[in-house]
Structures are given as C-alpha cells and as structure tokens.
Amino acid sequence: MTGKTTLTFYGGINEIGGNKILLEDKGTRVFLDFGKSFKERSMFYDWMERPRLANGVGDLLALGILPDVKGIYRRDLLSLAGRSQNEDGFVDAVLLSHAHSDHADYISFLREDIPVWMGKTAKDIVNSIEAERQANMEFEISGFRKRPLERGSGTISREIHDFRTGEKITVDSIEVEPVHVDHSIPGCYGFIIRTSDSTLIYSGDLRMHGNKPELTSEFVDRAAQSKPDLMLCEGTRINETVSNRESDVLETCKYYVVKAKESFVFVDYSYKDVDRFSTLYNVAKLTDRELLIDVRTARYLQALSANTSLALPQPSDESIAIYKPREGSGKYQDDDYDEEDTKLYRQENVWTAGDVRSYQGKVIAALGASYIDQLIDIKPSGGIYFHSTSEPFNEEGEISEMKTNNWIERFGMNRVHSHCSGHASGKDLNEIVSRIGPKTLIPIHTEHPELFTVLQGGKVKMVESNSTFEL
C-alpha cells in the first residue's frame, strides 16, 4: 500500500464502454462503474451466445472478459469455477454512474457484501430490470439480487445505497460528490472525487445537446470549481462535430408517419431512453395513432412513475397500447406468461398481432429490434421501419443490421433513420474539458483517445488497459 492515489483501468480504455476503473487511496479502494465490455465479449461470443453457467465466472475470467482481481467476485460463482475466495474486503464500494449495461451489468458478478452506490432513479431502473426473468448466465442487471437460474436458489441481499445530486458520499479516505448530467437514460451522474491529496473528475456518460443540457452544465460548473488535478472523460463521439437533437428526431419521425398514411410503422429504439419514448409518444398523439409498447417498457414506465420530473405517461394511458406476443402454448393463455406480465396483459389496452394487423395504420409499434419476428404474425402490408438508435460502429453491428434489413425487405417495409445520441460531440467535449480545466486528462470510453490530444494538447495522458496510473 502506498500513500499515493492510483487508478487501475480494468475496462473502458480504447473501447466504448466496459468501464471498470479502480481508484485507490491510502488503502481505500473504490470501483468507478463495473460494466460489461461489448468489445471484449464480442471477440469470443456473438450476442446470443452465453458463457457456461456451469463454470460460474470461470469462462469470463479465462477469456479476460472479466479482470482476474482477487477477492471481488461472488463465492458461488467462483466455487462453480473451482476457485476459492479467501481475501475479504478488497473493494470498499462501487460507484455506479448510470444504469446502462456497459457501466452496470457486471456488478452482478461482484460479491454481494460490496456496497454499491447509485442515483435514486438508477436504483428504480435497476429494480425494474431486475423484475425481468433472465434465463441465462449473463443475467444483465438481474444478477444484482437474483441467483442465476435455479442454481443456489434464493436471492442475494446486495447492499445498494442511493444518492441524489450534490449529496456527498464518504468511503474512508475518499469523498465523492455526484452531480447529475444529461444522457440517454435518466438517473445519470458525473462524480467529483476528493482523495487524501487530490481531486478527480469522472464524467460518466454525458451530452450538451439533449433535452436537459442544464444538468450537464451544472456538473461542469461544480467540477470546474473543484479545481481538479485529473479528469477521466468519456469520448464516445470525440470524432464527430455535429449532433442531432431530440426535436430533429420528432420532426423526422412525424414526417414519415404522416407519409405512411394508413400503413404500419415499426420503431427500433432503446426503451431505457425516456426522451426517445416521449418523442415517440408525442408523435403518436400528433398523428392520431396509438403507441404500441412491449410489456418490459410498460413495467419501466411504472417503475419511473414516482419520478414526477420525468412526466411519463402510465401504461394505461389512452394513447398507449401494450403488445401481447404469442408464447408457450401459442394461444395467449395466462400461464404462458409470468405473473407480473399477466397483470399488465389483463388491461383493456392490450393488442395481439391480429389487432395490430386490423389497425396497422392506427399504431406506432415501438417494440424494438428484439420483436422483429412479430412481423410474421402481424403480416403488415408494407410500411416504415424507423431506426432510432445509433448506427452500427463495428463489424458485428453491421452484420446484425444486414439481417434486420433482410426482415424489413421481406415484409415490404422501408427503413428510415433518425437518432439523437446520448454522447457529446467532440466540439462539446472540448468545451466541457476546457471549462473544467483539469491539470491532466485521461480519455476513457472511446475508440479515438488520440483525438483528445489534438484538442487538449500535452495535458492528455494515454493509458493502457489493465495498467495503473499514479497521480
């Protein structure tokens, strides 16, 4: 143990996401996020393939998808891998910036006695996702509390603490002030971190061009006041200069829905993005259609209903319909669905594929790409496929897009695209960093860290994956 503050980068370097950054100060150890790395994972698995449950965390450790850090993983998952876990208390806390998979998902593998801190809204989101059945090993966030499958049945009592913007958290020698930022999911924070001898800024994921730029602005101002020694800054879109706004997405979507006249509209978007949800909801109202959502989105709306600042409609809203797919028996029987879903499927505004087929010009089916096979049951007479997420940024994404395009073509539909990113452009990132004015800048969450040097010069320090940086 040294007296110096150090950062060890177990993920988030030269890749978009997978943030797992260990901050150490005088023996206090805190992880900044503990997310899934899509890049590492896609080297060995396609998105449908899963590591073997029978080997616990063993497969992910063997492939380097999870860092082999002693004393941090769940005993049940280590023992399945034939390993013992003898070191206690290696990590004192995990600070979660927001509930996106690439920041949050692998917390489910961590020991349940490691306290996890997250924003109040992020906790509501985690609980909502937790409620989903996840019949696989990489159980997304559901492993926060549930054991995988039936093995070692029962729930995990994970220590989850929540915070609000500006509330200070103390973990031994480290003090953290979370400040809200705007991003494509609610409950997102940047951190101002004070160790025994330095001040650090962790950007999380953020943007200036979204519906709530004032949140990010407040974070930037507070971060600047702290006169930081170092900033860890996301750079997802460091190589871009312009950003579509959410209002552009609304205008484009409305334009094509109007053009579609009496034909079908299907939308692919991330259901966790409540700004996009609101955009689609507003387009549905403006074009006299109903917004058709899946049961997962319905539960998400319920989970966030307590947060009045989000002003989201409830699943029973008159402009919303819930889509009920065929499962199990194929005949819409109650026992084909789990209890929570059945409750929602008993609402009056539930539509089956037959209903959608009969009223295809009266609906915007915001079901997402995972429901694309429902086109087989819906049998649309052409229409629009509105793609409203990021364009593919790697080969795997391009292959998946090619497959989606085959579905679209097969059902005689036309693809249109409009999206407002959750990430600041390079121009905005440069302004954010300049306003904050850290002495040292380490780019994270980007495939183009070198571009920060072009903008910010000599203060930029490049680090390698799995390396330790001493402040």
Ligand SMILES: [Zn+2]
């Ligand atoms: Zn994110």
